[in-house]
Amino acid sequence: MIPLAARWGSGGGLTCWEWPRREQNLIATANRNALSLTGITKRYGSFTAVDDFSLHMPPGEILGFLGRNGAGKTTTIRMIMSIIYPDAGSIEVLGHPRAIDVKDQIGYLPEERGLYPKMTVEQTLHYFGRLKGMTRERIRAAIPRGLERVELQDWLKKPVEALSKGMQQKLQFVVTVLHEPKLVILDEPFSGLDVMNTEVLKNLMFDMKQAGATVIFSTHQIDQAQRLCDRLVVINRGRKLVEGRVDEVRARYASRVITLSGSGDFGSLRGLPGVGPGEFTDHSARFELAEDRDPQQFLQDALARVQVTRFEVQQPSLSEIFVRMVSEDDARQGDAA
Amino acid sequence: MSKVFTVAFREFIEVVKTKTFLFSSVFMPLLIVGLMYATQWVSELAEDEAQPVRRIAVIDESGQVMPVLQERLIPYAEENPTRPLEFIPAETGEAESLSQQIRDGQLYAYIRILAGVLDGSAGCEIARGDAQLQMGRRIEALVSEAVKSVRIQQAGLDAALIARLQTPPAFRRIDAKTGDETTGNEIAQFMTPFAFMFLLFMGTMSISQGLLTSLIEEKSSRVVEVLLSAVSPLQLLAGKIVGMVAVGLLLLSIWGVLGYVGAQARDVGYLITPFRLTQMVLYFIPGFLLYSAMLAGIGSACNTIKDAQSLASPLTILTIVPMMLWWYISENPQSVFSIVLSFIPPITPFVMVLRICADPETPLWQLILTQGLLWASVFIAIWAAAKIFRVGVLMYGKPPNLFELIRWLRLA
Numbered sequence: 001m002i003p004l005a006a007r008w009g010s011g012g013g014l015t016c017w018e019w020p021r022r023e024q025n026l027i028a029t030a031n032r033n034a035l036s037l038t039g040i041t042k043r044y045g046s047f048t049a050v051d052d053f054s055l056h057m058p059p060g061e062i063l064g065f066l067g068r069n070g071a072g073k074t075t076t077i078r079m080i081m082s083i084i085y086p087d088a089g090s091i092e093v094l095g096h097p098r099a100i101d102v103k104d105q106i107g108y109l110p111e112e113r114g115l116y117p118k119m120t121v122e123q124t125l126h127y128f129g130r131l132k133g134m135t136r137e138r139i140r141a142a143i144p145r146g147l148e149r150v151e152l153q154d155w156l157k158k159p160v161e162a163l164s165k166g167m168q169q170k171l172q173f174v175v176t177v178l179h180e181p182k183l184v185i186l187d188e189p190f191s192g193l194d195v196m197n198t199e200v201l202k203n204l205m206f207d208m209k210q211a212g213a214t215v216i217f218s219t220h221q222i223d224q225a226q227r228l229c230d231r232l233v234v235i236n237r238g239r240k241l242v243e244g245r246v247d248e249v250r251a252r253y254a255s256r257v258i259t260l261s262g263s264g265d266f267g268s269l270r271g272l273p274g275v276g277p278g279e280f281t282d283h284s285a286r287f288e289l290a291e292d293r294d295p296q297q298f299l300q301d302a303l304a305r306v307q308v309t310r311f312e313v314q315q316p317s318l319s320e321i322f323v324r325m326v327s328e329d330d331a332r333q334g335d336a337a
Numbered sequence: 338m339s340k341v342f343t344v345a346f347r348e349f350i351e352v353v354k355t356k357t358f359l360f361s362s363v364f365m366p367l368l369i370v371g372l373m374y375a376t377q378w379v380s381e382l383a384e385d386e387a388q389p390v391r392r393i394a395v396i397d398e399s400g401q402v403m404p405v406l407q408e409r410l411i412p413y414a415e416e417n418p419t420r421p422l423e424f425i426p427a428e429t430g431e432a433e434s435l436s437q438q439i440r441d442g443q444l445y446a447y448i449r450i451l452a453g454v455l456d457g458s459a460g461c462e463i464a465r466g467d468a469q470l471q472m473g474r475r476i477e478a479l480v481s482e483a484v485k486s487v488r489i490q491q492a493g494l495d496a497a498l499i500a501r502l503q504t505p506p507a508f509r510r511i512d513a514k515t516g517d518e519t520t521g522n523e524i525a526q527f528m529t530p531f532a533f534m535f536l537l538f539m540g541t542m543s544i545s546q547g548l549l550t551s552l553i554e555e556k557s558s559r560v561v562e563v564l565l566s567a568v569s570p571l572q573l574l575a576g577k578i579v580g581m582v583a584v585g586l587l588l589l590s591i592w593g594v595l596g597y598v599g600a601q602a603r604d605v606g607y608l609i610t611p612f613r614l615t616q617m618v619l620y621f622i623p624g625f626l627l628y629s630a631m632l633a634g635i636g637s638a639c640n641t642i643k644d645a646q647s648l649a650s651p652l653t654i655l656t657i658v659p660m661m662l663w664w665y666i667s668e669n670p671q672s673v674f675s676i677v678l679s680f681i682p683p684i685t686p687f688v689m690v691l692r693i694c695a696d697p698e699t700p701l702w703q704l705i706l707t708q709g710l711l712w713a714s715v716f717i718a719i720w721a722a723a724k725i726f727r728v729g730v731l732m733y734g735k736p737p738n739l740f741e742l743i744r745w746l747r748l749a
Binding site: 108 | 567
């Protein structure tokens with residue numbers, strides 16, 4: 001194993017996180033997944049929170065773990081972290097059957113997160129650093145770099161309760177990655193973050209990926225995932241709906257989305273052949289068009305009903321694919337019930 | 338293991354640096370000792386305060402006691418200069434008007450010495466308006482001494498000789514274990530088992546409070562899951578328990594030293610024997626572990642101190658049992674009831690410390706069996722607490738009841 005001597009450096013304007021390259025490390029683990037879940041199931045009484053869920057995550061990538069609230073994301077993450085145990089199935093984290101064995105190599109930011117309000121920033125980082133198996137010297141060296149990256153270096157001696165909510169969130173993130181983990185798991189990392197801090201966090205995630213770390217983050221904000229992740233997995237009602245690289249998933253669900261605007265009764269377009277679900281207002285419409293329907297032919301039909309000033313044929317956004325997948329799954333589940 | 342100690346160290350420091358700990362560890366025992374001295378001092382002060390003459394009417398139907406009673410007032414006045422008395426002769430038929438005078442405050446009391454008092458066929462009556470214990474006893478003693486004196490005179494005996502013959506012999510009290518002379522402070526000796534048990538009780542209560550507060554704070558500030566990203570639930574639980582036991586040990590050491598210094602100052606240092614101290618520590622460690630584990634389980638399931646305290650109330654009630662029965666147990670350390678109480682694990686440490694301090698000859702098999710039972714319950718409690726902890730620590734909302742907690746044991 002090559003020690004991760006992450007360095008913080010100044011890179012013109014914003015300081016940037018310079019993670020050491022771990023090519024050799026990557027070669028060593030290339031044949032091994034950073035994370036493997038095989039058929040894991042978790043039940044609470046009669047309620048099945050996670051149902052036969054499998055996932056195989058190669059190292060060095062960013063995975064978006066998507067699902068609406070209550071879909072089973074947090075339960076899955078807690079099972080990965082050995083906080084709760086699955087009723088069935090097996091888990092392998094960084095080559096070990098239990099995350100407990102490699103907790104010092106994992107950085108985990110839970111959805112329900114907080115810090116000790118009375119502890120100072122320095123005490124907080126020391127305490128969690130020690131808990132993550134760091135030596136005092138290593139912690140002392142890592143603290144200034146970590147705080148500088150999120151512009152909290154002047155707050156070292158202040159109690160956590162004196163920090164604003166945004167600052168506390170940034171400190172949370174430093175706590176999560178201070179020990180330079182190989183696997184970073186972030187549960188809803190963007191919830192409650194303002195635009196500036198969201199950008200800081202995204203940059204950090206990219207930097208970690210650059211350095212060879214594997215990053216998994218769960219979110220229900222699909223737009224964030226589209227811009228950030230290499231791979232994604234969608235979970236609904238505890239079951240996996242889809243998994244793959246972002247472009248593969250988009251290609252798999254490649255239908256055409258028509259956007260048009262102008263004046264007239266755009267709601268009347270719903271009645272035309274091939275028009276799928278979408279948004280219809282007084283001045284515009286955005287919807288999926290059936291595969292066998294020619295867009296030009298559709299435009300001609302539409303012009304008979306409304307005045308069109310703009311017409312566009314697009315690939316669907318991840319958000320639209322997500323809504324479609326989940327709606328279809330819900331409909332299937334409803335039928336089955 | 339180092340993570341357990343990291344958690345334990347933080348727990349220890351967080352509790353020890355609080356004002357509550359300073360108060361309960363140092364000020365509280367000082368306050369108790371101070372209060373004990375203060376009450377003694379106030380009562381001595383009250384004894385020195387001069388009081389007005391108490392007038393007491395005496396109806397002497399025997400016709401012989403009154404002159405002796407008047408004579409007795411002279412030595413009484415010398416011994417009790419601040420509590421003067423005056424005896425006024427009265428007639429048999431005046432009882433009703435005397436009662437009225439007592440009610441009006443002109444008289445303190447009246448005494449009726451019946452005619453048959455000298456041959457023992459009758460007694461005396463005393464009527465008072467208040468219920469002061471000491472004064473009543475003093476007056477009764479004066480009258481009965483006078484009656485006895487008249488009886489001795491009538492029998493033609495030498496009163497001084499009889500008084501000399503009846504002088505009780507002096508006792509030297511020796512501790513058979515050490516061979517040292519005890520100072521004869523029986524109250525201190527009698528209170529020693531209670532003092533040892535009370536120490537254990539206060540220690541347990543303090544750490545319970547500390548443990549519940551720290552758990553609830555961690556849950557309400559949502560720091561628990563951040564902790565669980567670095568340590569396992571069992572490590573977190575173990576760290577908390579070890580930290581709290583260390584707090585308890587520190588507390589006991591402070592109180593032990595203060596108690597020893599206090600006992601030395603009062604010449605009862607011989608009561609704090611190495612045997613008693615050893616036994617106390619031997620029962621303290623599993624006792625604290627047991628309470629910490631049970632309270633950690635309860636605390637992890639709740640979100641407010643109030644919920645946790647109400648869920649822990651059966652346990653609190655159980656700890657009060659030895660507090661209520663301490664007199665009985667230390668007077669009857671080898672009774673069947675005391676022995677049975679020793680085998681109820683949560684109260685075993687308290688009952689055994691009481692019994693051992695009251696009677697060092699507690700059979701060895703009982704010491705071994707109670708220790709074994711106690712340690713077995715410690716392991717069961719930690720196992721159960723770890724299961725409940727795993728489920729409860731990430732659960733927010735309505736606290737569970739005892740039946741739900743038992744269900745969690747199967748769930749985790």
